[in-house]
Amino acid sequence: MELQLMNERRHNKIYNDESYTYKIFNIDYDKKDVFQEAFITSKVEELDAHAPLIDSVYKKDRQWCIKFDLIKGESLFSLINNNPENIKEYINKLVTIQTSIHTNFCTAIPRQKAKLQYGIKNSGLDESTQFDLLEMLDSSPKHKKLCHGNLTPHNIIISGDDYCVLDWNHASQGNASADIARTYIWFKINMPEYAELYLDSFCNMTGTTKRYVNQWLPIVATARIYKDNPEEFDILKSMIKVNEY
Known part of the structure; x- marks a missing residue:
């Protein structure tokens, strides 16, 4: 059955046929990272987080593949680009999905604090x-909420009133505002004109102060x-300089 290319990323390509969706990784992609993503996704499948359903994990022509039940729809990123006049609606949709994810708990996946500690220690910045x-x-407050870790508009697929959230390989249990900081940083880098709109939407929807989210920026950056x-x-470094720690 012929595969149709749906999306191309730095480490993988996404294909559909009539029945399934395939995430095919580059030849040099680490095996343990493939199975880590499959494991985390399988645990999140059990929750109310709209994760894709894994059918199998296998290797073909030296490339690892995760095979999912068919994922239909259009990415939120594509919707934003094609319909910028609806940006407030799309940003609110993203925040609604993200805060819904944060209502879940999954003790089997990595801790956010440990992931952030590792990143800081290996950032190459000075020891001080x-x-x-x-x-x-x-x-910082010790929370254990389910956090996606990379919730960008690319990773939300909209199909009518339903949606699917992709790419759970960075997921962890931790603080929701750190997760928001990560998405905010993505907007600052890739869609800077919408970054403040996104942060305002989250703060208004949850009653969280901007100051609290901003405290996470130097850590996450x-x-x-x-x-x-x-x-x-350069953008990441500027976020570390701007904040007082």
Whole structure:
């Protein structure tokens, strides 16, 4: 059966046929990361988080693949680009989905604090800055909410009144505002004209102060530096400088 390319990313490509969706990873993608994503997704499947349903994990032509039940619809990213006049509606939709995810708990997946600590320690920033950020992280509220870890408009597929949330490989249990900070950073880098609209929507919907979310920015931005994406570095570094720690 012929596969139709649906999306192409840095580490994988997404294909559909008439019955299934396939996430096919690059040849050099680490096996353990494939199984980590499959494991986390399988645990989130049990929750009310609209995760895709895994059918199987296998290797073909030296490439690992996660096979899902068919995922239909259009990405929120595509909807925003094609219908910018509806941006407030789409941003509110994203925040509604994200806050709904945060109502879940999943003790089987990694802890957000440990992931952030690892990112900070391997960020390459000077030891004094790392120490301050680790102290700041250690003193933050200890929450255990389900956090997606990379909830961008690319990872939300809309189909009528239904939706599916993709790419759970960065998911963790932790603080919802840190998860919001990660999405805000994505907007600042990729769709800066909508970043404040997104943050305003979250704060208005949840009664959270901007100041509280902003306190997470230097922590999350530093952990993101560890990913070593050169095009992001200047923006991430500016977020660390702006905040007092």
